[in-house]
Every structure is written in C-alpha cells, then in structure tokens.
Amino acid sequence: MNSTEISEPGLRVERVGPLATIQDLGRPGWFDSGVGTAGAADRASLRLANRLVGNPEGAAGIEVLLGGLELLARRHVTVAVTGASAPVTVDDRPMGPASVLEMEEGQRLRMGYAATGLRTYVAVRGGIEVAPVLGSRSRDTLSGIGPEPLRSGDLLPVGKPPRSWPIVDVAPVPVLGNDLLTVRAVPGPRADWFADAAALFAGEWSVSSDTDRIGARLDRRSGPDLRRSVKGELPTEGMALGSVQVPPSGQPVVFLADHPITGGYPVIAVVVDADVDTVAQARPGQPLRFRRIE
Structure with a gap:
C-alpha cells in the first residue's frame, strides 16, 4: 500500500x-x-x-x-x-x-x-x-x-463519518469457544457420487491445520469414511460459498470467502449461509459435526 x-x-x-x-x-x-x-x-x-x-x-x-x-x-x-x-x-x-x-x-x-x-x-x-x-x-x-x-x-x-451515530457502548455477544460446533448443511448436487453420503453427517470431524480463507479442510475424528461410488472424473462445475467438496483423499473441504468459483471434485453437501461464518471462526483441531437439513 x-x-x-x-x-x-x-x-x-x-x-x-x-x-x-x-x-x-x-x-x-x-x-x-x-x-x-x-x-x-x-x-x-x-x-x-x-x-x-x-x-x-x-x-x-x-x-x-x-x-x-x-x-x-x-x-x-x-x-x-x-x-x-x-x-x-x-x-x-x-x-x-x-x-x-x-x-x-x-x-x-x-x-x-x-x-x-x-x-x-x-x-x-x-x-x-x-x-x-x-x-x-x-x-x-x-x-x-x-x-x-x-x-x-x-x-x-478513513472515510467521512456517516450521519448515523452509535447508540450503544458495547454489544452483548456470545464468546466463541473451542467446543464441538454443529454446522447445518443440505445435501449437495453430487451426493449420489458416494456410497453413503449420510456418512458426512455421522460421527465427528475436526478442522485440520490446512485451513485458510479459501477453505477449511476436515479430518475424520469418528465415524465412517467417505467413499466414492462413481469412478472417473467430474467435469468442472460452479462452486458456491459453503460447498463441501470431497477430493480423492476423502477429507472434505468447506469452501470459504476466497474459494475458487469452479471445481472438479464432487460436492457432497452445502453449508447453509448462516453457518459459513461459524466455520470461518473454527480453529485447527476444533471438533465439528454436520447436521442435515432439507
């Protein structure tokens, strides 16, 4: 600058x-x-x-x-x-x-x-x-x-101050913790590429050290592994904020603010918009589970 x-x-x-x-x-x-x-x-x-x-x-x-x-x-x-x-x-x-x-x-x-x-x-x-x-x-x-x-x-x-003025001295906000996070997600467009897509919602995951503004990679903490049932490559398609993409390693990645707009790995689920902020605050090692919603 x-x-x-x-x-x-x-x-x-x-x-x-x-x-x-x-x-x-x-x-x-x-x-x-x-x-x-x-x-x-x-x-x-x-x-x-x-x-x-x-x-x-x-x-x-x-x-x-x-x-x-x-x-x-x-x-x-x-x-x-x-x-x-x-x-x-x-x-x-x-x-x-x-x-x-x-x-x-x-x-x-x-x-x-x-x-x-x-x-x-x-x-x-x-x-x-x-x-x-x-x-x-x-x-x-x-x-x-x-x-x-x-x-x-x-x-x-710093820009010109707006006409509106703060009316509080402090906002009551919950303190972020390191406890288990529950993240809501809907089934993704490629859930049928997996032998059991429900495995994503079973057991717990933890945020890996491989996390940044692009996405948060998850490690399996407990529960069944994600196994693909469809072989071959997926044509490149659009990726939305909150997409849960699963590369060949089986470690899902939740896409965050700087995610690529296209990708070639199947999206098993999409985190609801309101919970993407929660994932963005999750630290490496923090446990996380997905809750399925329709």
Whole structure:
C-alpha cells in the first residue's frame, strides 16, 4: 500500500501478526469474468463491528488472523473490535469485547492473540477507504485482487463519518469457544457420487491445520469414511460459498470467502449461509459435526 496515494490517513499500522487484510462484504457479480466474491470470512462479525460505529454494514474494515495487530491513531477515530475474542487495549487500558472505542491522536490500539476463534474484525467510523477494485475493497487471497495485506508502516485512509451515530457502548455477544460446533448443511448436487453420503453427517470431524480463507479442510475424528461410488472424473462445475467438496483423499473441504468459483471434485453437501461464518471462526483441531437439513 503506497502511502503517497493516501490523503488524510486516520490510522497507521504499527505491527501485524500472522495476517491482516482489508475486507468488506465482497465483490459479487464477477463470476462470468472468473472473479470470486471474497469479502469478510465471518460476515456477521464485520457487520456487527460496522453497526457499532454507525457505518453501513458493508463498509471496509480490517480482518485479523489470530491477533497481533497494533494501530496508531493519527487523529480522533471511533473503532469497534468484534469476532474472535483477542484481548484489546488502548494505551494499555483493557477494553471489553464488541465495545465502541474512542481513540485520540497518538493513542495506540494493541491486540493480543485470541484464545478461541480465528478471526477478529476492526471497524473504524467512516470505513477504511483504500481504492476499490471491481467495486470492492476486499483482498482476495486466491486471485491476489484487492489491497495488499497490511504491513508495518501502512497508512490507512478513513472515510467521512456517516450521519448515523452509535447508540450503544458495547454489544452483548456470545464468546466463541473451542467446543464441538454443529454446522447445518443440505445435501449437495453430487451426493449420489458416494456410497453413503449420510456418512458426512455421522460421527465427528475436526478442522485440520490446512485451513485458510479459501477453505477449511476436515479430518475424520469418528465415524465412517467417505467413499466414492462413481469412478472417473467430474467435469468442472460452479462452486458456491459453503460447498463441501470431497477430493480423492476423502477429507472434505468447506469452501470459504476466497474459494475458487469452479471445481472438479464432487460436492457432497452445502453449508447453509448462516453457518459459513461459524466455520470461518473454527480453529485447527476444533471438533465439528454436520447436521442435515432439507
């Protein structure tokens, strides 16, 4: 991100942990050009953060993987932090989760590492106004479209504050845990490619270490293996957000925000839209089970 192209930056990035990217609610409408939607992996948390600071729900914020972010205010800004419960301080004063924070010029927001959950979201009143690409400010990690991941020294422009104003100091939100997750899914278009598609819904899975914004790969924790009954290759077909694709290894992959728009492995099920955010917050090793719905 080139600071010479930024006018009136409101925040300076002092430190970044494993990964921090700019995300909004994505860039729909470009599938015919080979471009996916991308956007926040946990859309509900970004929407909440934006509502807390009075922004439209789709305003761009910062998605932080695990934690480790430090921001310096270059002028007065209003921010909110939601999602994974990483500890947050402003000038070393602890702040509660999902609370509205007023920062004056020179103050520092420091984020520790989340004990539960995977992604934390920072919204600033007015939104992060980096240059949009194809109508969105989201970083797509699969295609490389959108603003580069944040680095120390980046200056972040903040937009004009909206007319609406936050009406709460803190939002009551459930604390993300490491307990068994139950994820609802409907049978997929290629469920008949498996000897027993119901095996997906039997027993438990766990999130593998091979998980990112593209998808979460699952390991079998208990229950029967997934076995294909149809041999041969599947012609490439479209892939939706939440598709549960099964490669030859038998380890299903739940597609997340930066998923490819086409694929050649059978889709055994599709996670309901409301539960995709839940999968996006699941940490490696966390147990998960699927519940079938029609």
